[in-house]
Amino acid sequence: MVPRSVRIGMLGCGNVGAAFAALVAARAEAIEAQTGLRLAVTRVAVRSVSRARDVSFGPEILTHDATALVLDPDVDLVVEVMGGIEPARSLILAALNSGKPVVTANKELLANFGPELYRAAEAAGVDLLFEAAVGGGIPIVRPLRQSLKGERIKQVMGIVNGTTNYILTRMTESGASYHDALAEAQSLGYAERDPTADVEGYDAGAKLAILASIAFGAAVAAGDVYHEGISKITATDIDFAGRLGYRIKLLAIAEEYDDGTIGVRVHPAMVPLDHPLAAVRDSYNAVFVEGEAAGNLMFYGRGAGGSPTASAVLGDVLDAAANLAHHAAGSLGTMRPARIRPVDDVEAEYYLQIEVADQPGVLAQVATVFGEHGVSIRSMEQDGLGERARIIFITHSAREASVQSTLADLRRLPAVRQVNGLLRVVGNGAQP
Numbered sequence: 001m002v003p004r005s006v007r008i009g010m011l012g013c014g015n016v017g018a019a020f021a022a023l024v025a026a027r028a029e030a031i032e033a034q035t036g037l038r039l040a041v042t043r044v045a046v047r048s049v050s051r052a053r054d055v056s057f058g059p060e061i062l063t064h065d066a067t068a069l070v071l072d073p074d075v076d077l078v079v080e081v082m083g084g085i086e087p088a089r090s091l092i093l094a095a096l097n098s099g100k101p102v103v104t105a106n107k108e109l110l111a112n113f114g115p116e117l118y119r120a121a122e123a124a125g126v127d128l129l130f131e132a133a134v135g136g137g138i139p140i141v142r143p144l145r146q147s148l149k150g151e152r153i154k155q156v157m158g159i160v161n162g163t164t165n166y167i168l169t170r171m172t173e174s175g176a177s178y179h180d181a182l183a184e185a186q187s188l189g190y191a192e193r194d195p196t197a198d199v200e201g202y203d204a205g206a207k208l209a210i211l212a213s214i215a216f217g218a219a220v221a222a223g224d225v226y227h228e229g230i231s232k233i234t235a236t237d238i239d240f241a242g243r244l245g246y247r248i249k250l251l252a253i254a255e256e257y258d259d260g261t262i263g264v265r266v267h268p269a270m271v272p273l274d275h276p277l278a279a280v281r282d283s284y285n286a287v288f289v290e291g292e293a294a295g296n297l298m299f300y301g302r303g304a305g306g307s308p309t310a311s312a313v314l315g316d317v318l319d320a321a322a323n324l325a326h327h328a329a330g331s332l333g334t335m336r337p338a339r340i341r342p343v344d345d346v347e348a349e350y351y352l353q354i355e356v357a358d359q360p361g362v363l364a365q366v367a368t369v370f371g372e373h374g375v376s377i378r379s380m381e382q383d384g385l386g387e388r389a390r391i392i393f394i395t396h397s398a399r400e401a402s403v404q405s406t407l408a409d410l411r412r413l414p415a416v417r418q419v420n421g422l423l424r425v426v427g428n429g430a431q432p
Contacts, residue, residue, distance in 0.1 A: 004036060006321040009043040009075035011066055011091055012082030013340050016105055016132070017044075018055045019306035020081065021431045025055075027314070037321050045069045045082075058116035070095040079313060080104040087154035089113055095129065096120045101329070103313055105132035107122055111222035114213055118332045127329045129316035134207045135160060137308025138301040139315070140198040140287050145332065152292040155214040157426070160207045162283030162303045163191045163198040164250040168268075169281045172247060178233060185329070190283055190304075200229035201266035204252045212254035212358050214265050215289070218255075218338035220264055226343040228267035237421045240353065240392055247278040251426065252304045261341035268423055270351050275427040316353050344401035349378065349425035351401045352403075354410060355418040358389040362415045366391065369413065371404045374398070388417055394425060 007196045008024070009018055021041050026051050032038050043065035044057055064068060070078055078095040078104060082088055095102050097120065104110070110117065110133050121128035126132040141257070144153070159165050163185055170181035182199065185191040197203045205225035212220040230250050241248050251269045256262050271278045276298060280286045285303025290296050292350045303309040323329050333384050363382075370377055383390040403422070410416050 003013040004321075004325050005038045005040065005076075006317075006324065007040055007042040007076045008071045008317065009078050009089070010041055011045050011069065011078065011080045011224065013044050013046050013053060013055075013080065014083075016309045016313065017079075017081040018090075018273040019052055019310035020079065021055045021057075022431055023307070023310045023314055024317075031318065031357075032203065035318060035322065037318065037325070039321065040316065041059045043069045043072060043075055044429070045105040050285055054417040066091055067094065069251070070100065072100055075100065077317065078102045079317060080106055081165040081313070085109055085112065089117070092117060092128075092219070093120050094219075096124045096126060099124055099126055101127035101129070101130045101322055101324055103132075103316040104266060105130065105309055105313055106209060106214045107133040107203075107206045108222075112211040114210065114221075115335055119337065121329070122331060125213070125232065125329050127320040129320055129321055130210070131316050132309045132312035134210050135287060135299070136162075136297050136301070136303045136305060137311045138285055138287065138298045138303060139312070140211065140289075141214065142315075143297075143299070144211065144289070145330065145331065148289065149292065151294050153289060154256060154292060155290040156208075156211050156215050156252075157277075158252060158254045158287030158299075159249055159280050159285050159291075160287065160303060161198055161201075161204040161250060162285060163195065164201075164204070164379060165280065165285070166190050166283045167199070170229060171233070171235065171415060172181050172242070173281075176229070177235060178231065195327040199231050201250065201327075204250060204266045205264075207253055208264055208266060211252075211287070212262060213335060213338075214332065215254065216256045216338075217333060217335055218262060219335045220262060220338045220340070224264055224338060224340045226267070230268050232421070233268055234421065236353075237423065241270050241351070244270075244351075244392070244394070245273050246351075246425070247273060248423065249277055249280070251277070252427075257341060261339045263341040263343070263346050265346065266341055270423050270425045272427050278425070298409065331396050344399070344404070346400050347397050348400070349395055349397050350403050351392070351421070351425055353390060353420045354416055355412075355420065356388050357417065358384065358387055358417045359415065362389075363391070365413055365415060366410065370395075370406055373402045375402050375406050380386065
């Protein structure tokens with residue numbers, strides 16, 4: 001068999017791009033022997049051709065002109081690892097419209113403009129593949145697109161941000177404060193200098209929008225996702241969670257309800273210690289998929305980093321190259337408009353701690369407020385704090401709006417000094 005040459009044009013060559021180019025070079029012979037495909041990176045568009053890189057290219061490979069690269073007839077397939085919205089969006093559309101398959105790791109772009117790009121790929125009859133956009137090296141997009149395509153997915157839930165998981169792990173295991181754990185994550189390269197996108201849940205929200213779109217066949221955008229981050233989690237929250245048999249994790253949760261609405265939210269949650277997600281430590285990620293027929297599936301591994309992400313890019317490149325050789329392409333099908341369920345209508349169990357004056361009748365007043373809003377208390381624990389008492393509640397399942405109204409009325413009680421950490425509780429009663 002004569003090997004088929006596949007000439008790859010890369011947009012960007014940062015951490016992931018350099019790791020991908022090095023992986024192609026290292027694996028080229030083995031890939032050719034296994035697949036009959038001869039991969040080669042032949043053009044790379046970068047901002048600076050003179051900058052030192054972790055992988056070396058000949059001067060004829062590097063270029064400033066990204067548009068010329070995607071339109072070059074000597075480029076068969078485009079890999080976009082430059083990030084951001086523009087010019088990545090325009091370049092990917094140009095590549096697709098010129099009949100070139102595209103592999104991208106750009107979660108921000110897909111979470112905001114995914115349906116437009118999916119339609120362009122469908123119209124051109126070429127692949128748009130993006131395994132690396134969610135979960136680094138964890139294979140989650142391909143199973144949802146292919147293996148579970150005929151499955152009715154009920155829920156996707158998981159830890160999809162390694163930075164926040166590392167921070168919460170350090171707070172749990174070493175007693176570090178949030179700020180100390182964040183500083184450590186930054187020193188190790190797990191967190192950016194400005195960590196907002198990670199610690200406030202926006203990175204996880206972008207990934208969740210992509211997963212929900214594929215899982216439910218609906219155009220879910222990043223702006224549809226409700227966000228709460230971990231910056232308000234305290235050592236007291238961590239301590240009480242442990243005493244009650246839980247660990248705190250930042251979870252991304254997407255659910256399709258019987259009425260066809262979709263709930264998408266990112267927030268800290270208390271996870272029972274016997275739940276598999278509670279054991280996911282450091283910068284690792286894990287995603288649960290609950291299918292109607294397949295049941296519960298878990299995908300676990302390194303959620304970020306140059307090498308794991310480059311591995312996912314290479315897997316997509318091989319799929320796209322094989323399809324190109326056979327004049328075929330994968331399809332996401334037609335995505336319906338998403339009807340998003342407001343977070344106020346979502347139900348969950350809740351953890352809440354309040355500080356009150358330590359005097360007779362206070363607990364009855366507090367319980368009355370819960371009852372007035374239809375929020376049932378599942379368990380309660382009380383600690384003395386001198387002239388104050390701290391009361392910790394876990395509720396039965398209740399509507400978000402009812403719980404928020406409860407909090408508002410509790411704050412108005414003269415005996416209530418402070419209302420502290422509100423956290424959702426997941427996984428009670430059954431494994432996911």
